[in-house]
Amino acid sequence: xxxxxxxxxxxxxxxxxxxxxxxxxxxxxxxxxxxxxxxxxxxxxxxxxxxxxxxxxxxxxxxxxxxxxxxxxxxxxxxxxxxxxxxxxxxxxxxxxxxxxxxxxxxxxxxxxxxxxxxxxxxxxxxxxxxxxxxxxxxxxxxxxxxxxxxxxxx
Amino acid sequence: xxxxxxxxxxxxxxxxxxxxxxxxxxxxxxxxxxxxxxxxxxxxxxxxxxxxxxxxxxxxxxxxxxxxxxxxxxxxxxxxxxxxxxxxxxxxxxxxxxxxxxxxxxxxxxxxxxxxxxxxxxxxxxxxxxxxx
Numbered sequence: 001x002x003x004x005x006x007x008x009x010x011x012x013x014x015x016x017x018x019x020x021x022x023x024x025x026x027x028x029x030x031x032x033x034x035x036x037x038x039x040x041x042x043x044x045x046x047x048x049x050x051x052x053x054x055x056x057x058x059x060x061x062x063x064x065x066x067x068x069x070x071x072x073x074x075x076x077x078x079x080x081x082x083x084x085x086x087x088x089x090x091x092x093x094x095x096x097x098x099x100x101x102x103x104x105x106x107x108x109x110x111x112x113x114x115x116x117x118x119x120x121x122x123x124x125x126x127x128x129x130x131x132x133x134x135x136x137x138x139x140x141x142x143x144x145x146x147x148x149x150x151x152x153x154x155x
Numbered sequence: 156x157x158x159x160x161x162x163x164x165x166x167x168x169x170x171x172x173x174x175x176x177x178x179x180x181x182x183x184x185x186x187x188x189x190x191x192x193x194x195x196x197x198x199x200x201x202x203x204x205x206x207x208x209x210x211x212x213x214x215x216x217x218x219x220x221x222x223x224x225x226x227x228x229x230x231x232x233x234x235x236x237x238x239x240x241x242x243x244x245x246x247x248x249x250x251x252x253x254x255x256x257x258x259x260x261x262x263x264x265x266x267x268x269x270x271x272x273x274x275x276x277x278x279x280x281x282x283x284x285x286x287x288x
Contacts, residue, residue, distance in 0.1 A: 024187070031180070031187035032218040033173055036226065048229070057221045057233055061214055065189030081192050082204030086213035090237040096230065 002147055003121050005112045008077050013107040018066045022099040025053045028062070045098075052098035060091055060139045064105055064127055073109075073125075079145055087122055088142035094135040104130050121145040160227065162264050162287060168254035171223040175249045176211050184215045211244035216252075216270045216279050223252040224266070228285050234263065238281030248272045254283075262288040 022042065029039040037044035038054065045053050055063075064070065071081060097103060111124035127139040160166075174180075178196075185196050190212050193200035201209045217238055224233060244250060250270045257267045263284050270279040 027183075028187040028218075031183040032215065032222065034222055036222075054230055056218070057225065057230055057236060058214060058217045059188075061217075062187075062189045065191075070189065071192070082194060082200070085243075086240050088237070088239045089214070089217060090235070092235045093233055 016105040085144045087144040090140040092138040166256040171252040213240040232286045234284040236283040
């Protein structure tokens, strides 16, 4: 089944207000082999001029997964988690954010491109991250949806 | 601002090679990153989706690249960062992250980035823009 483009573009994400805790950021650092103490040790972070542990550059992607059901939008669009691959990921940074900051995420699907006779669809989702309405980061995710050929699907 | 290294076109970042990715790494990263897609942590789910085994989250490689970048310049200098995932990273693979300064203009450097496996497979390509001012 292919993605209904107009439904995808009209999909409404509720704004998400989220904060990353120190423990979670330290866990992320450990899980990614990060040895720079700025990302795990409050004193080291403060010595480097940060008010708290910094949110590392790729963690903005994770913030959005803090929704109670982070894949609900895919389900609502009829997309099976087993058929998707992460195609591209971009971040634009406006200001640093840190553990405990209350961040607001606003997302929307901005593009659906159909490739290879419908067997590949590229969904582009954009999320703006703000703190007290101040821009922090823009997050752009391209999800590749792999569809079987209609002839194969019918078998 | 904190000190930055001597940067000119062609400057290579110190490469970052990580330990082979174990199933435990994938499980821990699933929890730490919030990406609970079972295809990365449950071989039954991976097989149901047509894969022969679990494979690494793309964002795990991106996180390693993040370590390459923030190990080189303080994170607050990072202005933008884009990657394209070009191949799956199988379990037990050992990725190496590399970066090279492709251009320097208007106080900003553009770094070309790549993640490769020991068999030469390129799993991720991209670029980052770093503020030098």
